[in-house]
Structure formats: structure tokens, C-alpha cells
Amino acid sequence: MPRLLTVAAAQLGPIQKAEDRPAVVARMIALMRAAKARGADFIVYPELALTTFFPRWYYEDRAEAERWFERRMPGPQTQPLFDTARELGMAMSFGYAELTPEGRRFNTSILVDRSGAIVGKYRKVHLPGHAEHDPTRAHQHLEKRYFEPGDLGFPVWEFEGGLVGMAICNDRRWPETYRVMGLQGVEMVVLGYNTPTANGHSRAETLEDRMFHNRLSVQAGAYQNSTWVVAVAKAGIEDGHHLFGGTLIAGPDGKIVGELDHEEDGLLVHACDLDATRFGKETMFNFAAHRRVEHYGLITQRAGVGAPLGRR
Numbered sequence: 001m002p003r004l005l006t007v008a009a010a011q012l013g014p015i016q017k018a019e020d021r022p023a024v025v026a027r028m029i030a031l032m033r034a035a036k037a038r039g040a041d042f043i044v045y046p047e048l049a050l051t052t053f054f055p056r057w058y059y060e061d062r063a064e065a066e067r068w069f070e071r072r073m074p075g076p077q078t079q080p081l082f083d084t085a086r087e088l089g090m091a092m093s094f095g096y097a098e099l100t101p102e103g104r105r106f107n108t109s110i111l112v113d114r115s116g117a118i119v120g121k122y123r124k125v126h127l128p129g130h131a132e133h134d135p136t137r138a139h140q141h142l143e144k145r146y147f148e149p150g151d152l153g154f155p156v157w158e159f160e161g162g163l164v165g166m167a168i169c170n171d172r173r174w175p176e177t178y179r180v181m182g183l184q185g186v187e188m189v190v191l192g193y194n195t196p197t198a199n200g201h202s203r204a205e206t207l208e209d210r211m212f213h214n215r216l217s218v219q220a221g222a223y224q225n226s227t228w229v230v231a232v233a234k235a236g237i238e239d240g241h242h243l244f245g246g247t248l249i250a251g252p253d254g255k256i257v258g259e260l261d262h263e264e265d266g267l268l269v270h271a272c273d274l275d276a277t278r279f280g281k282e283t284m285f286n287f288a289a290h291r292r293v294e295h296y297g298l299i300t301q302r303a304g305v306g307a308p309l310g311r312r
């Protein structure tokens with residue numbers, strides 16, 4: 001008997017600055033109902049799913065950005081999402097900007113079970129971009145201004161009959177993200193992203209290049225850790241800025257099992273057999289048998305590149 005977890009990758013089209021939380025939550029609920037009708041038990045939404053991708057906007061006074069943050073989860077405007085999840089018996093994961101009671105700010109994702117209880121929280125570790133306004137860039141990417149790096153590591157939870165972990169956007173490009181979860185036996189990594197088509201610098205990267213790197217990162221993470229990876233975009237043109245789509249699900253052999261080809265609200269539903277992760281975990285990527293941790297010290301000792309270790 002396969003151990004199936006039917007997941008819906010719920011891509012969101014653009015969310016304009018003027019669009020309020022209730023309007024976005026209504027779109028998310030519509031996707032959730034459609035996902036249920038297609039047999040999904042678990043729905044995954046993108047990074048910062050409730051708002052426009054506000055880190056592209058510079059606020060000299062950081063407090064002005066507070067309108068984009070959630071002080072409570074669920075709060076009055078997100079409660080209907082939790083109520084619908086409970087009504088439908090649907091587990092979910094989504095990203096939002098978290099403002100803690102102590103005034104700390106994180107780019108956060110949560111895992112919510114079918115009863116509507118939050119059972120897991122992840123705070124984005126790899127924050128791209130910069131902290132100050134950069135006039136040389138075609139557009140700003142100010143995650144380092146508005147968020148602290150996550151302080152919760154990369155936990156994996158027993159969830160929906162499997163082992164599930166989370167990552168957020170830029171995290172998907174770093175092999176460490178997946179490996180730390182792989183070492184906890186992860187069977188499904190869920191992640192959301194907001195990735196601009198233009199990189200903000202003058203160096204030309206085509207949309208094709210960016211889509212290639214998206215697939216490459218997700219597929220490599222899946223294969224090298226023998227896990228499902230569900231990667232969900234917020235896509236389209238937000239207030240004149242383009243985010244690419246490409247929502248996809250990769251299997252534990254690294255192959256893509258489905259991918260969306262539009263930039264609107266939409267679903268990619270797949271029945272993932274969690275037992276399909278066993279083959280890779282027991283053969284090529286049997287970590288206990290093959291990893292040589294005595295040679296991996298630099299990975300945690302150095303953040304940046306240092307002197308070469310080779311001796312003549």
C-alpha cells in the first residue's frame with residue numbers, strides 16, 4: 001500500500017499593493033475549495049502569501065512597513081482561512097510576514113493540521129538582497145532591511161503521516177537547506193517563492209535562465225535527499241514588477257511530476273507516495289552508510305570562501 005499524501009501547490013497570481021487581506025484570503029479559500037474537490041489533503045501557498053511582495057518597496061522608517069506584517073496568526077483577517085481548512089479537513093502551509101510581541105520581524109511559514117492548529121513554524125534563514133536603498137539597482141530587494149534571519153533552523157515535523165519540512169524562496173537555492181532536513185529523514189519539503197524576472201543588476205539573465213535555476217535547485221534538492229519538493233510561486237505583475245511562475249512538484253528521483261505554465265491563481269495537484277522516498281534513502285543517498293562527516297567541517301566553519309586547503 002503506498003503512503004499517499006495528495007498535495008495541492010496553490011500558486012497565487014499577483015497581489016497588488018492596494019489589495020487588502022480579506023480579498024487575498026478569499027482567493028486562497030477559493031483555491032482551497034477547488035483543491036479539496038480535486039482530492040487534495042494538503043494545500044501549500046507561496047511565500048508572503050497574504051500581501052504584495054513588499055520588500056521591493058523602500059521605507060526609510062521601517063515602522064511604515066508594519067502594515068504588511070501579522071501580529072497574530074490567525075488574526076481576525078486570516079481566521080476565515082483557518083475556519084475553512086477545519087471545515088474541509090485540509091492541512092495547509094503558507095508564508096507571511098511575522099511581527100512578534102517583542103517587535104522582531106521574520107519571513108515566516110507555518111504548517112497547519114486538518115483541525116486548523118498550527119503545528120510547525122519556520123522562519124526564512126537565507127535572506128537575499130540588501131538592507132539600504134541601492135540607487136544602482138533597477139529595483140530594490142530589501143529583505144535584509146525588513147527581516148531578521150530565521151532563528152528556528154530547519155526542523156522537520158511528523159505531519160499527515162509523513163515527515164514534512166519547510167523552506168522559503170531563496171532557501172531553495174542552498175543545498176544546506178535540504179540536507180539539514182534530509183538528515184531528519186524528510187519526505188516532503190514545501191516552499192513558496194516570489195522571484196522577480198529581472199535581477200535588479202545590469203547583468204542580463206533571461207527568464208529562461210531564471211526558470212532553469214529554479215528547476216535545477218528544486219530538482220537537485222529533491223534528488224540528493226530523496227524527498228518530494230513542492231515549490232509554489234507567487235507570479236505575475238505586481239504593481240509593475242514581474243514575478244515568474246513555474247510552480248512545480250519534484251519527486252524523490254529529482255524528476256518533475258507537474259509544473260504550471262501560467263502566472264495566475266491555479267492549482268497543481270499530485271498524489272505523492274511518501275514511500276517512494278525510501279529507494280533513494282536506502283541506496284545512493286543512504287547517509288549513514290556513505291557520508292563522511294570528517295571531511296565536511298568547512299561547511300559549518302566558514303560562511304564565505306577562505307584560503308585553499310591543498311598542500312604541495
Ligand code: CDV
Nearest residue numbers: 128141169170194195196
Ligand atoms: N524572495 C526571494 O527570496 N527571492 C529571491 C530572489 C531575490 C533571487 C530568490 O531566490 O528567488
